[in-house]
Amino acid sequence: MPRRDAGPVPCLLDLALLHPDPDDMDWLVPTSPQEVMTRLLRGLYDEVSASQRRVGSAVTAFEWYADLGQRRLAPAAAEGTSIRVLDGLARIQAAMDEATQACTTEVLTVQPGGIRREHELSEGLHRALALRGRGVRMRDLYTHVARHGQGLLNYLELMGDAVEARTLDEVIDRLILFDRTVAFVPANTDRTMALELRHPALVEYLVTVFERLWRLALPLTAPLPDTGIEGISHRERSIAALLAEGHQDAVIAERLGISVRTCRAHIARLSETLGAASRTQLGVRIAQTGLDALPGSSAPVGAPGGRGTPTAR
Incomplete structure (x- = not known):
């Protein structure tokens, strides 16, 4: 349905029953049942975090319904979740937190722009600290200009050897890769929408792009030639x-x-x-x-x- 037609019924988007079509973001398409359940469960978890017993019951119910929905889904519908449009900063944040919690080995990021502002670094600091606590290794690519930001230097000092940073004259647009299985890229210029990519071929391509840029880049501590x-x-x-x-x-x-x-x-x-x-x-x-x-x-x-x-x- 056209996006404008959903205006009178905001709950369709608020509950993620509909989501933007990756091919045309002016249109909305139905969300698969297990993905809706995932979103509803996340909201429920936030509301009843003090009650572990109730959360456990909800998880059990979710797993049963998700499995049922998966069996009833047509193959084409199931494949659609390999590219998911995240509409709004809150949804992007929630998806990033979910990927952080599932990450076990490696995070690769490309951070375009110049000197990193304090609020930009602090936005993802809780995720970075959680990853470091689990022994996850992180590699970050910045532009050479970022070398002059004290905030970045403080961040890297705080993270210790958990993070390795390199710089280039210029880099691609923002990219975050978790365990080489899920990637996040901007979907619009003001970064209020993002794409969550889980298609193996797309993720592998982005990993290859990152690795080639990484080989060309200079360690943050190395002088520019x-x-x-x-x-x-x-x-x-x-x-x-x-x-x-x-x-x-x-x-x-x-x-x-x-x-x-x-x-x-x-x-x-x-x-x-x-x-x-x-x-x-x-x-x-x-x-x-x-x-x-x-x-x-x-x-x-x-x-x-x-x-x-x-x-x-």
């Missing part, structure tokens, strides 16, 4: 390569996790260092000095005399 060009920092080299690709300032800032103002300040320093009086001339100088190749790229470097050697990572 020198550009080989006097007066040009590693970040300015990254900006130069993205300028050479034709990206606008706002796009470059977003990809590198910095503000537009900071990005433009770096561009101004690049122009001054390379002696460029205009954006067009800056593009020419970037190509001449070999800065049009991203750090770590094997692309050929430009003219003699001003060339820099890209550093493999």
Whole structure:
């Protein structure tokens, strides 16, 4: 049914009897019986956490009904749970908490953006501490800019050797993988919706993406490689390569996790260092000095005399 038609009957969404269609989020589709039972049980658990006896009875009832529903489901309906749309921050949080409780070995995350704010780090701190307490290993990927945030450094110090962090010039959008069996990715730009992925092929693909980025990344404690060009920092080299690709300032800032103002300040320093009086001339100088190749790229470097050697990572 169209999403707008559910407005007069909010309980259909509140009880998760309907959920957004992954292929078209303007439409709602029925939720499988065992998934509805799971949600109702979670709410019941929160309300009666003081009564272990009642919770135990509810779990027993849930298992019986879930098994019954599973036998009656058509195969196609059962497969639909491999991609689940989580609509709203509360549902995303609940699903993440559930995955955290089930996790036993490993969590992989990609955290885009720049310096991590305190509230962003504290949001998932309870999950991270619970994972550390069970001996779960965590690996996190950030942008290089995140190195400058004291909050991240404090978080890593608190977590100790349970967390290993590395950084790149730019990373993909947010990704969280639990035990290589379930993944969470944003479903819209403001991250008020997410996709919970349990399809083995999709999860394996995302694990492969993470592992390849991880091999390219630098440990958080390792210094950034020198550009080989006097007066040009590693970040300015990254900006130069993205300028050479034709990206606008706002796009470059977003990809590198910095503000537009900071990005433009770096561009101004690049122009001054390379002696460029205009954006067009800056593009020419970037190509001449070999800065049009991203750090770590094997692309050929430009003219003699001003060339820099890209550093493999």
